[in-house]
Amino acid sequence: MRVFSQLLDRLSLEPRRLAKEALLVRYFQETPDPERGYALAALTGELKFKHAKPAVLKALIAERSDETLFALSYDFVGDLSETIALMWPAPSDYGASAVREQIELTGVVDALETAGKTDAPRLISTWLDQLDETGRWAVLKLVTGGLRVGVSARLAKTALARLGDLSVSDIEEVWFGLKPPYETLFAWAEGKGERPDNLDPAPFRPVMLAHPLDADRDPDQLEATDFAVEWKWDGIRIQAAAGETRDEQKVRRLFSRTGEDISRGFPDVLDALNFNGCIDGELLVMEGGKVRPFGDLQKRLNRKTAGPKLLKEFPAAIRAYDLLSLNGEDLRPFPFDERRRRLEAFVADIDHPRIDLSPLVPATTWEDITEARNTPESRLDKEDAAAVEGLMLKRWDTVYTGGRPKGLWYKWKREPHLIDAVLMYAQRGHGKRSSFYSDYTFGLWRAAETGDELVPVGKAYFGFTDEELQQIDKFVRGNTTNRFGPVREVAYSKDHGLVLEVAFEGLNRSSRHKSGVAMRFPRISRLRWDKPAGEADRLETLEKLLNPVRVASS
Structure with a gap:
């Protein structure tokens, strides 16, 4: 754990993104498999330990410290792992460095993954007794699953891509379906192996993003007829993917635009994914085909599950923007006008109330576009107009590219305040x-x-x-x-x-x-x-x- 804990410590103290990336690249270069793979899994939130929970940690520290002192310390520090790491009493034989050197990330992960309910507390307390303060903090962070060192999953994947000539989009294309410790992924990134096969039937695709429109400059430089104009809805951007495994098991997933799997919180939407493909769209609360305020959607966000009452009061749905794949065919290399044509036919074919089509805005001049942006109520009914944030402009000839390429997509928000x-x-x-x-x-x-x-x-x-x-x-x-x-x-x-x-x-x-x-x-x-x-x-x-x-x- 020594090298891994030092990495976490340095990451937590480093505010600069590029410096964090450099630390990760160096760690991945110098650390062998499978250690670096488990570190990557920890940084991307892919490690889950069934019997190692915060409640277990609180019970362990309660056996070794005063309850009131711990409560006061926790309130002051504000972080469970840091509080326990600081308060954990060192045993009398502390200092046996030879013993501490034997505790490595791979061994900790392997032990926790196979530990039973009664084994986990014993393992954790043993490690905490043998590690120094930083090592204890790292183990506790690993157990709780929230490293909180200022490294996102995308940054960790970016550092991995820098081991060779890959892009972060290349990594994200194969990420879902792979399991720690990602040895084939590291080999591919370093140019020592082939591209890993992604057998996941419903993977996440890197999302294409837009640049803000400069209303003072862009209309003079861009031809209005080159762009499809869409409403920018006040929800959250999502990807809905569905497919079948080799044994014909249906897989349905709902992803946020950062690739987080939010499926469990929206079972009503998952039920609508009766297709093999992937759509890009906006997650909204809708009733009778009308969009309800964002506050209603917010009541369903950040929840692991949704109960019957919540599902009934705040029914979620997708307003589709784009079709990324269908029946095994990758549509992203096609221009937007072709993808849009297929999307319209797709939505009409599935004919499901939980998935509808985001309408295009009839506009062929910048005067039309400006008028639609300023007064959406002149083109939409009251409920939908209130849910419009502005407009999206997408070049008709644009292929779907992950990231934020220049000059292809623009967003023009309605409300400047x-x-x-x-x-x-x-x-x-x-x-x-x-x-x-x-x-x-x-x-x-x-x-x-x-x-x-x-x-x-x-x-x-x-x-x-x-x-x-x-x-x-x-x-x-x-x-x-x-x-x-x-x-x-x-x-x-x-x-x-x-x-x-x-x-x-x-x-x-x-x-x-x-x-x-x-x-x-x-x-x-x-x-x-x-x-x-x-x-x-x-x-x-x-x-x-x-x-x-x-x-x-x-």
């Missing part, structure tokens, strides 16, 4: 909120000499529900990197952090703020658990709003 920001600091509230971190400072990305950095742009302390407050408070406690009196700094980077959609009434230029702007009446509009921190907005986006936004004179 909304930004996606990253949570940077949290402070305890007052009164009934005194036990919660409820005051949030958030920031946007901007260019700096060492790369992109987050700069604070505002602070908000309302706009969220009590349930959301508890969710944010849990995130703050579990991702604290620094403390300044009552304020906690949380982990944030391109690949890790909590994105907040912030609504505000106006802007003022301000010399008192590091960002140079001051928001009027900012509030949390919603939590973007589905959005990576690296995709939050930039300070330039906010600065462009200074001219069109009417602000009160100070």
Whole structure:
């Protein structure tokens, strides 16, 4: 565990994305199989231990420490693994380095995967007795399944791709269906083996993303007739994949745009996937073909399962944008107009109320496009118009490419008073909120000499529900990197952090703020658990709003 724990320790202290990537590349290069494969599995959240749960850890530390002292320490530290690692009493014979050297990641994983319910606590306590503080912390992080070192699954896969000439999209293409310790995957990445066979009948495909439209420049440089125009719905982007195994077992999966399998939370949608293929679309709560507010969908997000009451009150459905594969044929190399034609026929053929077609917007000029963006209610019924965030523009001749290629897809949001920001600091509230971190400072990305950095742009302390407050408070406690009196700094980077959609009434230029702007009446509009921190907005986006936004004179 020594090398792995040192890696986690350095990753947790390193704020720069490229530096984290370099640490991972070096670790993968210098660490043999299967050790590095299990490390990759841990970093990507692929290790699950049936009988090693947080409750087991709490019971173990309760046997070795005062209950009140632990509760106070846990509240102060905010992280279970860190608290136990710091409080675990060292045995009298501690210092037997020869024994500690024998504990390696592979052995820990193998033991936990085969351990029975009574074996797991004994194994964990033995390891904690034999390891130093950092090693204990690493084992506990591994057991709880939440490393929280600022490394996303995509960043870990990017580092793996850098072992050779692959791209992260190449890795993601074969990822689903492979199991730790990924020896064939590492061999392929290093040019020592063939591309692994992906036998998964319902894999995740790397998602194609859009660039924000620059309304001051792009219409003068782009031909409106080159683009299909779609409504941008206020839900979450998903992929719905279905297929059959070799023994004709049906497999259905629902993925977020980052590749997280969210199937268990949406059994009503899975039931609709009676096809062999993959569609790209928007997950919405819909009733009678009409889109309901995003708040209704939010009640179903971040849940492992959905009970009958929730399914009945908030029925989910897919509004389809694209068809990526069908009956074994990969459609991504085809231009969008061909994929769209097949999508229309596909949706009509399956004829299911849980899957409908996102309509194209009739628009052949920039005047048409602008009018549709500003007044969707003139083209849609009231419910659907209220669920429109803006427009998507997709070149008719575009093949489907993972990532965010330039000049192909654009998004043009309707509402300029909304930004996606990253949570940077949290402070305890007052009164009934005194036990919660409820005051949030958030920031946007901007260019700096060492790369992109987050700069604070505002602070908000309302706009969220009590349930959301508890969710944010849990995130703050579990991702604290620094403390300044009552304020906690949380982990944030391109690949890790909590994105907040912030609504505000106006802007003022301000010399008192590091960002140079001051928001009027900012509030949390919603939590973007589905959005990576690296995709939050930039300070330039906010600065462009200074001219069109009417602000009160100070």
